[in-house]
Amino acid sequence: MGKTTLTANLGAGFAARGQKVLLIDLDAQASLTISFFTQSEWTADLLPNRTVKHWFDGIGTDGALDTPADLVSSPPRVHDKLARSSGRLDLIAAHRDLTDVETALAAELLSDPAGFSLLHGRLREALTHKDFAEYDTVLIDCAPNFGLIAKNAVAASDLLLIPTKPDYLSTNGIDSLGLKIRTFIEEYNQYSAVPVERPAAAVVFTMVQNQNGSPIDAQRSVISRIEAREVPTFSTTIRDSKAVYGPRPSTACP
Ligand SMILES: Nc1ncnc2c1ncn2[C@@H]1O[C@H](COP(=O)(O)OP(=O)(O)O)[C@@H](O)[C@H]1O
Numbered sequence: 001m002g003k004t005t006l007t008a009n010l011g012a013g014f015a016a017r018g019q020k021v022l023l024i025d026l027d028a029q030a031s032l033t034i035s036f037f038t039q040s041e042w043t044a045d046l047l048p049n050r051t052v053k054h055w056f057d058g059i060g061t062d063g064a065l066d067t068p069a070d071l072v073s074s075p076p077r078v079h080d081k082l083a084r085s086s087g088r089l090d091l092i093a094a095h096r097d098l099t100d101v102e103t104a105l106a107a108e109l110l111s112d113p114a115g116f117s118l119l120h121g122r123l124r125e126a127l128t129h130k131d132f133a134e135y136d137t138v139l140i141d142c143a144p145n146f147g148l149i150a151k152n153a154v155a156a157s158d159l160l161l162i163p164t165k166p167d168y169l170s171t172n173g174i175d176s177l178g179l180k181i182r183t184f185i186e187e188y189n190q191y192s193a194v195p196v197e198r199p200a201a202a203v204v205f206t207m208v209q210n211q212n213g214s215p216i217d218a219q220r221s222v223i224s225r226i227e228a229r230e231v232p233t234f235s236t237t238i239r240d241s242k243a244v245y246g247p248r249p250s251t252a253c254p
């Protein structure tokens, strides 16, 4: 929990510090997209032909896009705020029918199991295009399910950030996610002529309630339990704050 909020705020923060940042929204709920664009901009300007679905859909067809770089959009308000810095924040928007892409990719895999690494390596391959070379950081926001689209993101990444609220239910899935990631990379490398390294992964504790400068006892004990299992964790935590993290990042960006 807190994936989109972390992605949006990291993106805005890096851009405010002068980095060129690309955000990719791979969740059909499009929370990241509408953190930076208004609902009506998304619906009118992006949904018809400028979303990541259009790139996934085009693959293997006559109308295939040379690169998803053609789908990059710049949120106008953020653009204005960054006008006097060298920072830049761009985004490839999500589509509400991204789940159809998931289904189509799964069907492709079923009909050609040997295409495993090709299918899961599409985003990785696409991001090597020269048009993406100008970005200092690419942040990819995933949906909660570990399907073919999220696996494309894993194969394309150097680092996986796993935000979690330090409570029993939220941290429950961390071990199984770790195992799924390991299994996926092993399978990918069985099929791929060019093996990929398993990306480093680390937990980011979010929605932390501090009291006198440290997390409240209940959260502290969950954090200690995770650290004791030798799961890599960031020592920096994100505090629970509806006031800071509630508003849209486009208005929060300095
Ligand atoms: N640090 C935080 N403090 C308070 N509320 C937060 C924080 N991070 C996220 N939230 C809120 O929690 C909800 C879920 O966050 P979100 O980032 O959309 O999670 P996910 O992308 O994992 O579904 C949102 O309402 C968001 O505003």
Ligand SMILES: [Mg+2]
Residues within 6 Å of the ligand: 003, 004, 005, 027, 031, 032, 142
């Ligand atoms: Mg989200």
